[in-house]
Amino acid sequence: MSAAGGQGRPFLRVFLAPEVTYSRSTGENDQVSRSQQRGLRRVRDLCRVLQLPSTFEDTAVAYYQQAYRHSGIRAARLQKKEVLVGCCVLITCRQHNWPLTMGTVCALLYADLDVFSGTYMQIVKLLGLDVPSLCLADLVKTYCSSFRLFQASPSVPAKYVEDKEKMLSRTLQLVELADETWLVTGRHPLPVITAATFLAWQSLQPSHRLTCSLARFCKLANVDLPYPASSRLQELLSVLLRMAERLAWLQVLKLDKRSVVKHIGDLLQHRHTLVRKAFRDGTAEMEAGEKELRGRCQGPEQGKEEVASSSLDLPEGKRPASPTPLLPPCMLKPPKRICPPPPVSTVTGDENISDSEIEQYLRTPQEIKDFEKAQAARQAARSVSNPP
Amino acid sequence: MVLQRQCNKTFLLMQGQRCCEYADDLAPPGSPLLSPIVPDDGYIPNTSNSETVFNSHLQEVKGASGHFSSVDLSFLPDELTQESKDQSVIRSKQDIEENCKTQSQQSRLSLPREQDMGLGLINDSTLSKSHSQAYPGDADSVQPSPEKPNSTPLMSITPMTPVTPVSECSGIVPQLQNIVSTVNLACKLDLKKIALHAKNAEYNPKRFAAVIMRIREPRTTALIFSSGKMVCTGAKSEEQSRLAARKYARVVQKLGFPARFLDFKIQNMVGSCDVRFPIRLEGLVLTHQQFSSYEPELFPGLIYRMVKPRIVLLIFVSGKVVLTGAKERSEIYEAFENIYPILKGFKKA
Numbered sequence: 001m002s003a004a005g006g007q008g009r010p011f012l013r014v015f016l017a018p019e020v021t022y023s024r025s026t027g028e029n030d031q032v033s034r035s036q037q038r039g040l041r042r043v044r045d046l047c048r049v050l051q052l053p054s055t056f057e058d059t060a061v062a063y064y065q066q067a068y069r070h071s072g073i074r075a076a077r078l079q080k081k082e083v084l085v086g087c088c089v090l091i092t093c094r095q096h097n098w099p100l101t102m103g104t105v106c107a108l109l110y111a112d113l114d115v116f117s118g119t120y121m122q123i124v125k126l127l128g129l130d131v132p133s134l135c136l137a138d139l140v141k142t143y144c145s146s147f148r149l150f151q152a153s154p155s156v157p158a159k160y161v162e163d164k165e166k167m168l169s170r171t172l173q174l175v176e177l178a179d180e181t182w183l184v185t186g187r188h189p190l191p192v193i194t195a196a197t198f199l200a201w202q203s204l205q206p207s208h209r210l211t212c213s214l215a216r217f218c219k220l221a222n223v224d225l226p227y228p229a230s231s232r233l234q235e236l237l238s239v240l241l242r243m244a245e246r247l248a249w250l251q252v253l254k255l256d257k258r259s260v261v262k263h264i265g266d267l268l269q270h271r272h273t274l275v276r277k278a279f280r281d282g283t284a285e286m287e288a289g290e291k292e293l294r295g296r297c298q299g300p301e302q303g304k305e306e307v308a309s310s311s312l313d314l315p316e317g318k319r320p321a322s323p324t325p326l327l328p329p330c331m332l333k334p335p336k337r338i339c340p341p342p343p344v345s346t347v348t349g350d351e352n353i354s355d356s357e358i359e360q361y362l363r364t365p366q367e368i369k370d371f372e373k374a375q376a377a378r379q380a381a382r383s384v385s386n387p388p
Numbered sequence: 389m390v391l392q393r394q395c396n397k398t399f400l401l402m403q404g405q406r407c408c409e410y411a412d413d414l415a416p417p418g419s420p421l422l423s424p425i426v427p428d429d430g431y432i433p434n435t436s437n438s439e440t441v442f443n444s445h446l447q448e449v450k451g452a453s454g455h456f457s458s459v460d461l462s463f464l465p466d467e468l469t470q471e472s473k474d475q476s477v478i479r480s481k482q483d484i485e486e487n488c489k490t491q492s493q494q495s496r497l498s499l500p501r502e503q504d505m506g507l508g509l510i511n512d513s514t515l516s517k518s519h520s521q522a523y524p525g526d527a528d529s530v531q532p533s534p535e536k537p538n539s540t541p542l543m544s545i546t547p548m549t550p551v552t553p554v555s556e557c558s559g560i561v562p563q564l565q566n567i568v569s570t571v572n573l574a575c576k577l578d579l580k581k582i583a584l585h586a587k588n589a590e591y592n593p594k595r596f597a598a599v600i601m602r603i604r605e606p607r608t609t610a611l612i613f614s615s616g617k618m619v620c621t622g623a624k625s626e627e628q629s630r631l632a633a634r635k636y637a638r639v640v641q642k643l644g645f646p647a648r649f650l651d652f653k654i655q656n657m658v659g660s661c662d663v664r665f666p667i668r669l670e671g672l673v674l675t676h677q678q679f680s681s682y683e684p685e686l687f688p689g690l691i692y693r694m695v696k697p698r699i700v701l702l703i704f705v706s707g708k709v710v711l712t713g714a715k716e717r718s719e720i721y722e723a724f725e726n727i728y729p730i731l732k733g734f735k736k737a
Contacts, residue, residue, distance in 0.1 A: 186704060
């Protein structure tokens, strides 16, 4: 193609100086292949299904076209090209702070998250894009609004109906609390929001709603229950319980994970102070603890405890168990297995290799015969069971 | 102040090309000890002094190389001197890390201590003095420093060069977890025969076109291809990887193939360590967007692609860090020393 058109019009080069001459272009960019056309159509369709603003459509289409200029994408399998549609739409949404999750895109495309993940990382690197993080606050708003709890229906009894604004604002506060207490970093964002929505809903009318479980709640709200949500719920309740221990009028009540729900309103109102009081700053304590440790050789937990009690200056003589450090749950759990420090190796790489050491890995002639016999027998058994 | 230092570091990290050229002025080409991109409060005096250590080690090794007549050289000759150079370099790096450890311990215990190895007689008093002097123009101060040490191999008690502030050295040494190396046995191999004659071999041609062989000491796995190329994985150090590769080559030799040991090369090194404080990954991805990728929907860790050295770090909320992509141990150490101050900045977010 290029050979034929090549030597054609040199004088045009002067006028089209910044452009690549036709002979040097592969010509592929001048034609849009059918698969690319299909992909671009799919991008537009996906934007319309998601009811995105029209400007998003053009941006997503542009990204798809940009991606198609790379040979690796042009030569990719159809599955990857289909997933690429979702990637372009997702990137566009992220850049406009439109809260679209990868889970939603994969569900709409009937795509595997692993395939999506690989293509997404590849295309971000290939196009050199800066993709902002998922905006949690916006995600809370859209996700919460999808819960079918704001109107009575055959599946939703009257006592379960809730005011949307109240639920949104409380859920947002609970998600912020979770973020502050290390429950969000490194985790899937959606299950945290599910747990927070459930707690917000329960706490707005606890007398009627304490009996409803998380699973039932999601079912009647017509929302899928993500697997980690139960675990996030337990973590959030633990945080709230710790905070309740610092609230004067709640200390006497000896709350548990069920009864604390009734007081979530109060706890959220004073959450900033309570978090500061309930959790000693894990990192500050660690630094202070280390300085103490260097003088004496004590276990790290002990050192921290001692420093904590001296520096925390607690007014109340009767305080409950010493405050837990504010750390991500993965740092609070005991280590699964204690990794012994590796022994210092004195290997130089030039050591003598004895014959006996090598021979331990070789089969004796008798062993070889036995092995061959066993293999033949296995082959025979296979051919009997699978007659040609 | 901290922010300025961090900005400088980011600047230095991004100016990969420039710093490479600059480094060529400092160090003889091919000397892996001098990290071309030195954080402004990084290893300046150490590296310059360890150059002399490196040189003296090299002398020793060259002298000793004549004693190899009794060793089985059937597959070593091609790169003997290169190997010994690498080893002396590795040894020197270990010295650096030890000194870093002792230095940081020193600061904690507040005891002035002379250090061996001719790496400079650094006292705390001089440290604090030069610390205050060293920082007005971070990027500039890097330039004049290396010229001094070349003339005086042993530093005087009052160093003129900006001394590594001991508190900045992290005191944490990443542990190597895996080394991947390749070697060319330079002969065609009959994989079926190898799988038949070797007890520790696995061969499923329908699944993978190579023999998977394992040895117990050093505990490693090798992929042996019919072309004679071999990949050795699982070793915890460069020397162990080489010893393991030699053992696999010996097994293949004993099976009757004229195996040699050509072009042994470390292809990848993986290290890990723990900074022992939680990290706000969301904050880190905001400030270091050009290098970071944090997608909690896909992976719980932050993927940090450092430019200089070219290392990929996986940073987790628990403070555990995995470093990979290194061809040399020093790259892992350097990458960690580069990231540690950045991570410390997110300790109390």
